[in-house]
Amino acid sequence: MTTIEQIREKLDEIIVPHVIRSIGGLNLIRDISLKDGSVSISLASTALDEASQAWLKDKVTESLKALKDIKQVEITFSDAKPVDLNRIKNVIAVMSGKGGVGKSLVTSLTAIGLRRKGFEVGILDADITGPSIPKMFGIKDRPGGNEQGLLPVTSKSGIEIMSINLLLPEEDEAVIWRGPLIGKAITQFWEDVVWGNLDYMIVDLPPGTADAPLTVMQTLPISGVIIVFTPQDLTAMIVRKAVKMAQQMNKKVLGVVENMSYLYLKDFDKRIDLFGKSKGEEMAAASNAPLLGQIPVDPDLAAMCDEGHIERYQSDFIDSIGDALTAVKN
Numbered sequence: 001m002t003t004i005e006q007i008r009e010k011l012d013e014i015i016v017p018h019v020i021r022s023i024g025g026l027n028l029i030r031d032i033s034l035k036d037g038s039v040s041i042s043l044a045s046t047a048l049d050e051a052s053q054a055w056l057k058d059k060v061t062e063s064l065k066a067l068k069d070i071k072q073v074e075i076t077f078s079d080a081k082p083v084d085l086n087r088i089k090n091v092i093a094v095m096s097g098k099g100g101v102g103k104s105l106v107t108s109l110t111a112i113g114l115r116r117k118g119f120e121v122g123i124l125d126a127d128i129t130g131p132s133i134p135k136m137f138g139i140k141d142r143p144g145g146n147e148q149g150l151l152p153v154t155s156k157s158g159i160e161i162m163s164i165n166l167l168l169p170e171e172d173e174a175v176i177w178r179g180p181l182i183g184k185a186i187t188q189f190w191e192d193v194v195w196g197n198l199d200y201m202i203v204d205l206p207p208g209t210a211d212a213p214l215t216v217m218q219t220l221p222i223s224g225v226i227i228v229f230t231p232q233d234l235t236a237m238i239v240r241k242a243v244k245m246a247q248q249m250n251k252k253v254l255g256v257v258e259n260m261s262y263l264y265l266k267d268f269d270k271r272i273d274l275f276g277k278s279k280g281e282e283m284a285a286a287s288n289a290p291l292l293g294q295i296p297v298d299p300d301l302a303a304m305c306d307e308g309h310i311e312r313y314q315s316d317f318i319d320s321i322g323d324a325l326t327a328v329k330n
Contacts, residue, residue: 002069007039010063017052018144020154023060025120025198027085030078035070037175039064044085045077047149047194051078081192082149088122089197090223092254092325093216095246097238098229100206102259102295104132106228107204108310109295110321111159117322119199122152124189125163126216127206128182134165134253138308142166143193150193157311162193183215186210190220200325213242217249224254226292229283231261231275236283243287254328255292256283257317262296294325 012024023029023043031042041060045053057075094107098312107123115121121207125133126165137155143166153162156297164185195201203220206212216222229239246253258280263272274297284291295317304310 002067004034004036006067007032007034007041007064010067011041011060014059014063015040016048016151017055019151019160020158021160021196023056024197026151026194026241027087028194028196030080032124037069038074039072040069040074040076042076042078043131044080045148046080046085046145047127047151048077049144049146052144058184069107073173081191082194086195086198088195088201088221090199091201091203091220092224092226093203093205093213093220093222093251094226094228095205095213095242096207096228097240097242097245099130100209100231101228101239103127103207103228104136104204105301105305106257106295107202108133108136109313109315109318110226110325111200111202112157112311112313113318113321114202114325115157115159116318117326118160119322120197122160122195122201123162124186124193124201124203125161125165126186126189126203126212128164128185128212130206131163131165133161133163133204134311135308136305137161138316139166146209148178152193152195159311160195160198162189182212184214186212187219211325213245217251219243222251224252226254227256227283227287227289228259229256229279230259231273231277231279239283253287253289254325255290256280256287257292258283258294260297261294290324290328292328293321 012022014027016022028044030044033040046106057138060075061073062068094103096103109119123133125131139153141153143153152162154160227242263274280291280294301313304313
C-alpha cells in the first residue's frame, strides 16, 4: 500500500525548473491527501511561472502514477509568501570594519566548505554596491520567478545564490543608491526569495558598521558572525569596531578568519609574511572567539575567482571550516 511518505520521497526526486533544487528542498509542498488510490497535492506557486507550473504538474502526475495503487493524481497550486516557505536553520554574517580584506572570498569558501560536508547552503550577497559573488562562481543566469517571488540561482555544486548583480542589465552597471534603498534590497532578498530548506545561509556584508550591516543585524535572524581581517595593524584596529558592533547587537562572534595571512613559496619551502606578523591569535582573543582559519595569498585562488571557478579550489580552510563552525555551534 502506497503511503504519504513514499509520495513525499517521489516528490523530492523532482527538480524545479530554473533552480537545481527539488520540490521538497524548496519546501513547495503545502498539503498531501491520499484516499482509495487517489492522491491530491497542493504545491506553492511562489516564484513559478505558468510554464514551470505546467511542467511540474505533468512531471508529478507521471511520477506518482508509477507508484503501486495510485490511480488518480490531482495537482493544485496555491499562493504563499516566500518567507512562509523558507526554513533556514543557521544564518551567518561575514563582516569586517574595513573593505578589501576578503569578506566575499571568505563567504564563498565558507559556503563551499559547508556544501562539501553535505549541508544545504545559500549565499545572500548583501554587498549591494560592490557585489562580487556571482563573478567568483561564474554565474550569469538571471533568477527565475513571478510577481510572488524570486528563485535563487544555483551554483555548479548546488549552492543557492542571490545577488543584485544577477538582476542588473550588465554586471558592470553601477548601483548608485542611498542607504534606505540598499536596506530595502537586502530585506527583499531575505523576504521575497524562495530559499526553501537550508542548513546554512551565509550573508556577505559590505564593509563598515553603517546602514547595510545594521539592516542585516536587525532584520535577519543572525545565528552568529564571522569576522574577517588581514595582518596589518590598521586593519586590526578597524576590525575591532566590527567585533564591538556584533557584541552590541547581541550577535555571537563564531570565529575570526585571517585572510592574506602569508605567501608560501612552494619551490623554496618558505613562508613570507607579506603584510606583517600574523594577528590571528590576537584577534581571536579580542573577539573572544576561535581562529577559524588563515588563508594565504594564493595566485591559483585569485585566478580561479577571476575565471569563475572558485568551487574547484582545494585548501585546508575549505576542509576545516565546516567542522569548525559545527563545533562552535554546538
